[in-house]
Structures are given as C-alpha cells and as structure tokens.
Amino acid sequence: MIIKEGHVMHNPIDKNFQRKQTDINDFRKEILEALPLNLREILKKLPSTISKDMEEIRLRANQPLILYARGKDFSVDEKGNITSEPSKGYIVKIEDIEKAYQLITNYSVYAVEEEIRNGFITLKGGHRVGICGKVVLQGSSIYTIKNISGLNIRISKQKIGVSDRIMRYLINSENIFCNTLIISPPQCGKTTLLRDIIRNLSNGMTDLGIHGFKVGVVDERSEICGVYQGIPQNNVGIRTDILDACPKAQGMMMLIRSMSPQIIATDELGKEEDIYAIQEALSAGIHILTTVHGRSIEEISRRPHLNTLIKQKIFERMIILSNQPTVGTIQLILDTHNDHVLYRNKQIQEKNRRKELVC
Numbered sequence: 001m002i003i004k005e006g007h008v009m010h011n012p013i014d015k016n017f018q019r020k021q022t023d024i025n026d027f028r029k030e031i032l033e034a035l036p037l038n039l040r041e042i043l044k045k046l047p048s049t050i051s052k053d054m055e056e057i058r059l060r061a062n063q064p065l066i067l068y069a070r071g072k073d074f075s076v077d078e079k080g081n082i083t084s085e086p087s088k089g090y091i092v093k094i095e096d097i098e099k100a101y102q103l104i105t106n107y108s109v110y111a112v113e114e115e116i117r118n119g120f121i122t123l124k125g126g127h128r129v130g131i132c133g134k135v136v137l138q139g140s141s142i143y144t145i146k147n148i149s150g151l152n153i154r155i156s157k158q159k160i161g162v163s164d165r166i167m168r169y170l171i172n173s174e175n176i177f178c179n180t181l182i183i184s185p186p187q188c189g190k191t192t193l194l195r196d197i198i199r200n201l202s203n204g205m206t207d208l209g210i211h212g213f214k215v216g217v218v219d220e221r222s223e224i225c226g227v228y229q230g231i232p233q234n235n236v237g238i239r240t241d242i243l244d245a246c247p248k249a250q251g252m253m254m255l256i257r258s259m260s261p262q263i264i265a266t267d268e269l270g271k272e273e274d275i276y277a278i279q280e281a282l283s284a285g286i287h288i289l290t291t292v293h294g295r296s297i298e299e300i301s302r303r304p305h306l307n308t309l310i311k312q313k314i315f316e317r318m319i320i321l322s323n324q325p326t327v328g329t330i331q332l333i334l335d336t337h338n339d340h341v342l343y344r345n346k347q348i349q350e351k352n353r354r355k356e357l358v359c
Contacts, residue, residue, distance in 0.1 A: 030125040031057070031153060036099035039065070042090060045080020055187075057153040059097050064089035071187075071323060094149075101148050104129050109144075115222075117142045118245060126156035126226020126233030156226050158234045162189075162328065163196040168208055169333050169342045170197070170317055175209050177201060177263055179282075179314055182291040183300060184321035189328030190291045191223050191267055193321065195234055197289060198224070198265050202237020215240045216261030218251030224267055249273035256284050265289040275305045282314065296320065297334075313337055 028051065032040045035057075042065070043051070056068035064086040067074045074082050075089030083089050104121055105112050115121045121129045132150035136143045170178055180197070184190035204212030219225050219242055226233035227244040236242070241259045243251040248266045252274075255261050264281050266274070269290045278288055294300040297318060301307045309315065313336050320332040325347060333343040 030123060031127060031155060034100060034104050034123055034127075034129070034153065036096055036103070039090075039096060039100070042076060042078060042080050046076065047080075047082070050074060050082060055155055055157075057155070059092045059100060059151045059153075061092060061094045061097055061149045063092060065092050071327065097148055097151060100151055101131075104151070113144060115245070116145055118221075119145070120222070122222050122226060122228050122233075123153075124228050124233065126158070126228065128154045128156070128222060128226070130154065156234065157192070158195065159192050159328075160196065160199070160235065163193055163200055164205075166319070166330065166333060166343065167197070167200050167205060167210070169335075171208060171210060172316075175211075177213060177287045177289075178316035179288045180290075180317040180319065181269075181315040182319045182321065183294045183297065184291065185295050185323070186293060187327065188321045188323045190321055192328060193319070193330075194265065194267060194289065194291055195224050195236060198240060199235055199237045201263055201289070202239040212237075212239050213262040214260065215263045215265055216252075216255035216259050217242045218246055218248050218255065218264065218266045219244050220246060220248050220251070221267065224265070249277040252277035252281055256281055256286065261286055263287045263289055267291050268293065269306070270303075272305050275309060278309070278314070288315075295322075310336075317342075 028043075032043060035043070043057070050067065050069055053069040054067055058066045058068070060066075064075045066086070066089075067076060075084075075086040077083055077088060078090050104123065109116065112121050116131060119131055121131065123129060130152035131145050131148060133145045133148040135145055170180055172178055182190050182194055198215055198217060201210070201213045202215045204210045215237060217224055217236065217240055219227065222245050224234070225236050225242050225244065227242060232242060241255070241261065243254060246254070248269070249271065252264055252266070255264055264286055267290065269275075269278075269292045278290075281288060292300055292306065297310065297320070301310050316335065316337050318332075318334045318336055319330060322329050322331050329345060330343065331345050332341065334340070335342050
C-alpha cells in the first residue's frame with residue numbers, strides 16, 4: 001500500500017486534549033460497595049496516585065490482592081501500602097471472594113444468572129466483574145458458574161471528549177460518516193475511543209455540521225454502554241439504540257430489521273458470521289463503526305475473514321492505537337480509499353526516527 005502524507009496534527013496529548021472524567025469518589029464508592037469491609041478499608045488507604053488510575057482489582061483465592069494501573073500490576077498490604085513483593089501483599093481468602101460475590105449479585109444469584117453464564121456481571125456505574133470458578137454445563141451450553149475462585153473488577157472510566165479532535169477525519173465532504181475500523185492491542189483504549197465516537201455521532205457536532213445519526217450498538221460484552229438494569233451507565237448519545245449482551249452477528253441483523261439505524265457500532269470484530277452481518281448492513285446502506293485486536297493493518301490482514309474486508313476497502317478509515325507514550329495514543333488515521341495519511345502522531349514518528357539513527 002502506497003501511503004501519501006496528508007495533514008498531520010500535532011501532539012494529541014496536550015492541555016487541550018485533557019478530558020472530563022467520572023469523579024473518582026463516585027466510581028470508588030460503587031466499587032467499594034461491591035467488596036467486603038476488610039477489603040474496602042485496604043482500598044480506602046491507597047495513595048491517590050494509584051487509586052485514580054486504577055483499572056482492575058483482582059481477587060484470586062489464596063493469592064495476593066492485585067491492582068492494575070498505568071499498565072502495571074501492584075500488590076497492596078493490609079495497611080494500604082503498595083509493595084513490589086506480592087508475597088508481602090494481602091492474601092485474598094476464599095471468604096473474601098464469597099462475600100464479594102454475594103454483594104456483587106445483591107444476594108440473589110438467580111437474578112443475574114444470565115449474566116453469570118456469560119462470565120461477568122455489570123455493576124451500577126458500568127463496572128464489570130469477571131467471574132472464574134467451576135463451570136456447570138447443561139448439555140453443551142453453560143448453565144452457571146459455582147465454587148467461585150476468582151473475581152476481576154474492571155473499573156469503567158468514560159472519557160468524554162476523547163474523540164472530539166479526530167471526528168473531522170471520520171466525516172467526508174458530504175457530511176457522511178465513513179466506515180471506520182479501530183485497530184488496537186488489548187488495553188490500549190479502543191473501547192473508550194469507540195464509545196466516545198458513538199456519543200459524538202449520536203448527539204451531533206454543530207461545529208462540524210454533524211446533525212446526529214441514528215446509531216445502533218450491539219454491545220456483546222456489555223463494555224461499550226455499561227447497561228445496568230436496562231439503563232446505560234455511559235453516555236452514548238441521544239439517538240443510540242442498544243442491544244446489550246447480544247451476539248454481534250445476530251444483533252446486527254436484528255437492528256437492520258427493526259431499528260432503521262444509519263450507523264451500526266460493535267466491538268471486537270472477528271468471527272466469520274460477524275463479517276457476513278457487516279456485509280448485509282452495508283448492502284442495506286448502513287455504515288459501520290467497529291474495532292479489532294491487532295497492532296497493525298498487516299497483522300490483521302493475515303486473518304482470512306478480515307483480509308476480505310480490507311482488500312475490498314470496506315473500511316474507508318482505519319485508526320491505529322497504542323499505549324505509547326500513554327494508553328489511548330492514536331498512532332495513525334488512514335483514508336484507505338485514497339491511500340492517504342490523515343493523521344500521524346509526531347511523538348511516535350520522532351521516536352521511531354531516533355531508533356533508526358541509533359541502529
């Protein structure tokens with residue numbers, strides 16, 4: 001692919017790129033209420049430098065309590081002190097997990113048994129708790145999970161406005177949304193960016209002449225919208241219709257038949273049936289916004305089903321994310337129809353240039 005350089009935007013991680021986030025005390029309150037008292041007391045003592053950036057809290061039976069923040073694991077002792085030696089951290093007891101599970105399910109496993117079959121439960125605030133334990137089958141299907149041995153609390157942090165500066169690259173001269181694919185390794189902010197693009201498309205942006213699109217979201221893993229008791233906990237816009245915990249391919253077909261979306265958004269494309277559903281949506285005149293795990297166009301092109309879409313140039317825009325220098329850094333935005341670079345991150349470009357000079 002021959003790529004021509006276009007307009008290059010300066011460093012997107014600047015003062016104007018700082019985003020309004022959920023108040024730290026609000027989301028910590030929701031998380032703390034899902035934990036037994038002894039663990040609440042430990043987390044309350046954490047230094048703010050860790051707690052404000054915390055992404056995951058992992059409870060594993062008879063293993064250290066581990067927190068994930070800034071791309072690293074941290075252990076913490078009973079006094080809330082961060083330690084580099086996991087053996088010196090608080091050791092999670094099976095009783096801690098059992099109590100947390102009761103709080104997370106609000107003492108009624110039956111009320112959330114459908115979510116449990118999917119391996120996670122969504123909390124108020126859009127936070128998601130992954131579950132590990134003994135899987136009980138009914139025929140070939142998962143019936144439930146019992147003897148819970150591990151919980152992973154993934155903290156939802158919506159970043160309102162993170163897509164504002166790139167929206168102009170995703171709308172063409174006729175104010176039509178370009179089919180867009182976000183390429184990103186795990187935990188590099190792809191769902192956060194996807195969510196905010198949905199919000200902007202749904203609400204509209206008057207300065208860009210975007211009056212607002214009807215957006216249908218198939219939220220298979222309940223990560224995009226964070227629906228809790230039927231209500232999305234994340235702001236995904238006023239014209240957005242959501243199918244929560246629904247398989248992507250089936251959900252896309254349901255939206256096409258019943259909700260007349262102008263844009264369909266999903267997360268983590270991959271299965272053959274997903275590709276077929278996208279082709280059906282395109283045939284119906286619907287535009288697509290989705291993501292895929294990967295580090296580059298070359299990497300995802302090695303997957304047969306995705307390669308078909310890429311060769312056909314179904315996606316008019318491709319956004320490549322990384323976690324360098326920080327999570328959510330946009331490396332590149334491509335106009336694939338014209339083989340044109342719309343945006344390149346100058347920090348990463350300069351870093352790569354210096355590496356080449358050293359070599």
